[in-house]
Amino acid sequence: MNKKDLKTIISHYGKNKQILKAIEEMTELQKELCKSVISDDNNNIDNITEEMADVEVMLNQLKIIFENHQEVKKVINTKIERTKKRVFDEYYKKTIQDYNKEKKFYKKKNIERK
Numbered sequence: 614m615n616k617k618d619l620k621t622i623i624s625h626y627g628k629n630k631q632i633l634k635a636i637e638e639m640t641e642l643q644k645e646l647c648k649s650v651i652s653d654d655n656n657n658i659d660n661i662t663e664e665m666a667d668v669e670v671m672l673n674q675l676k677i678i679f680e681n682h683q684e685v686k687k688v689i690n691t692k693i694e695r696t697k698k699r700v701f702d703e704y705y706k707k708t709i710q711d712y713n714k715e716k717k718f719y720k721k722k723n724i725e726r727k
């Protein structure tokens with residue numbers, strides 16, 4: 614995405630209008646995602662694609678408006694690392710729980726475990 618083009622768009626419409634436009638685009642994406650889940654199909658995949666593109670364009674404009682591109686990048690990395698840790702912890706916890714359940718089952722049935 615060309616930063617210069619986005620700056621031209623922002624200076625033409627103004628920062629506040631583009632912030633409102635970002636909100637509008639996020640709402641449109643929300644609507645399409647809700648439709649997809651409610652109807653339990655992907656009949657609106659073209660609309661979802663279009664709205665995702667709109668939101669991405671607007672997010673890039675917001676990073677220019679708020680001058681926080683690097684900060685957003687850092688926060689994204691931190692959040693992904695935190696979620697990765699959470700996924701690992703939950704997986705590990707589930708594995709331990711499954712192991713203990715199985716152990717209990719064999720003990721209750723008085724079956725020798727292999």
Ligand SMILES: [Mg+2]
Pocket residue numbers: 638641663664667
């Ligand atoms: Mg749109």
